[in-house]
Amino acid sequence: MGTADTELELKVKAAKAASRRMSYLSTDIKNRALNNIAGDLLAKSNDILAANKLDYKAAEESGMNTAMLDRLLLTEERLKSMAQDVMAVAALPDPIGEVIEMRTLPNGLVIGKRRVPLGVIGAIYESRPNVTIDISSLCLKSGNAIILRGGKESIHSNSALSKLVQEAVTRAGMPDGAVQFIEDTDRTLVNRMLKMGSYIDLIVPRGGAGLIKFVKENAVMPVIAGGIGVCHTYIDKSADMDKAVAIALNAKVQRPTVCNALDSLLVHKDIAGNYLPHIAAELAEAGVETHCDEKSLSILKPVSNLKLAPATDDDWGKEFLSLVIAIKVVSSFDEALEHINRYGSGHSEAIVTEDYDSAMRFLNEVDAACVYVNASTRFTDGAQFGLGAELGISTQKMHARGPIGLKEITSYKWIIFGSGQVRP
């Protein structure tokens, strides 16, 4: 075992040891730690920005593209916004300690489920240094110890930020070891980390599809990663046209590069002739390219100034992540449902309808993390849902589904108050 391996093991074990005390820390200490982090982000901005400059220069010299460079860049303004986000998490209710379903059994045992942290969360992430702070604030507020393993490109920034976090939390009275940073960017270390199932309770990968795939395939412990979002909006025959236009437009163009953006629009045949030209005109004005099935193509062809193309089989079930939409005319509610349950990725699906029965059936029968009536799928987001923040959006059914906020990185333990009971 090399030095880096030994160091990794020591750090992971230290996090595990710290996680014991982390699990019953007072909310006061956790909030103090978060407020310290927020304060230090402003007070120590010079150090952070200097470290970030080193990363930025190296990245520039290596020929990194402008978009990536921008993701890497920290500024006084961005540090301020990071500090605000940390304070927002500090202001959220502490999920830990909540006791649910508490009751007295016939034999007098008083039992309930008390919410507890998961333990140690390992974060493996790329490029954006603010992730160091995002993940730290969510994990620490929920009483979890953390192991941070950022990418090579932002090593100086992440190192400076994690030192800041370590100092801030120690000053608040959190146990030493609660925050670990893996300095060594050797990729084999990630692989070793993914095998440490007895010390790390959960791995959170943040980054490109390649990283997420690698982590999912190699981790022996549970993994929570943002899911692919193939999102549909179905315009029912009873839909209100204004709502339909506004919702389709917002879901597609408000931020097309994210998982909750609209990919396929399904329109009922009875209103397609009337509604589609309006919707398509608004989409085109926002720069959207439209891939049409045969029926929608025949409706939209006469309309001028549209960017139309015939849809191919690949367009159904595709996450475009760009200003492209697929449109299909369906003959019935059931056809829409079939299509969604076949091609959806279980992320976010919406119906626009004024019909009570269609709304209820849609909520019942669509199998997805978030099912909407008369609203844009763009709302699928921890902050929008009132969870304050999120680590990602889960499309799996086990443990947590939809936005991963503070509660979703907790577990529970049964606590049982007895007075000498034995089992008969």
Place this chain on the structure above:
Amino acid sequence: MGTADTELELKVKAAKAASRRMSYLSTDIKNRALNNIAGDLLAKSNDILAANKLDYKAAEESGMNTAMLDRLLLTEERLKSMAQDVMAVAALPDPIGEVIEMRTLPNGLVIGKRRVPLGVIGAIYESRPNVTIDISSLCLKSGNAIILRGGKESIHSNSALSKLVQEAVTRAGMPDGAVQFIEDTDRTLVNRMLKMGSYIDLIVPRGGAGLIKFVKENAVMPVIAGGIGVCHTYIDKSADMDKAVAIALNAKVQRPTVCNALDSLLVHKDIAGNYLPHIAAELAEAGVETHCDEKSLSILKPVSNLKLAPATDDDWGKEFLSLVIAIKVVSSFDEALEHINRYGSGHSEAIVTEDYDSAMRFLNEVDAACVYVNASTRFTDGAQFGLGAELGISTQKMHARGPIGLKEITSYKWIIFGSGQVRP
């Protein structure tokens, strides 16, 4: 692909298709299905017992031992008891459809989490044919489709029972395909089943350690399996002696072969000299063999009629599953805590104490699925906890911890009622 493979695939796909309608079936239909199963277990007992006779005979001829033969055997009496268990599950509240945390956001969106089934649950189990009925009743009540794959030894019994279940649920109006039985006992089929992650949402293995290990190592989908229970009881210096004796005895001997039975007893040094002889005498009378650390050995040596042996290092952290106990004298509460968090398997841990602070610290600081004050760890059980029944007891922290009842084999989806909201 062989015929058996094709058949497996057809069945798994049929279950997936059925799971859609299963997810929003009325409670009435689910209860009717369960009551039909209970009724048929009595009405068709001749067929079931005849099928069971075939298995029993074959097992006898193959030289199966008496204990295993007894597990395989069905009788009129046992069928009656199985029917009662099914009716007890029918009488439980339906977990599906419950909406939690529903609220209105500032923008008028009404959002909440609605409890939904997981989808398709695959059960892989050995020998005891009643598992076919146990698993069916829990999964069906919670709206999940099921794929049953029993062991070779009970193939005739399981086949007859699963046909009974299929007929009973169809008669109740559940969708065809909700219950699938894999007739072919070829072991490679299990391996293929474990790879069908896009059709099977959860695998539940029930059986020996070998089966569970194989399933955990090979399944691509989540697995819930009963965990190892290395359970401690700590007798604090402030413990009431009568409670201490009764709880230690009950936890060890009431049913020593199960996971929530006591393995290691920790006794505070201040009361060890007084309490231990009483506890050890009761244990010995119940036939328990005692493995003692040095201090407890010196206390117990003078006592007559005890079965004593010095403890070895292997005794700490061992699940005995028999009438053996390890006893250790500890110098402090903290030493007990250290020992439990080091050697426990995160299943069930208990303290016997009259001291408020010790009780609270134990509940806070012990990291286990179930943490008890002044009660026997033998209560860790779905039925005892008021969950009605259980599929097993989880020692993992993700998704569900402790007894796996109806709620624990569900997921949720966010439902969002809008009135045209778009994201600014």
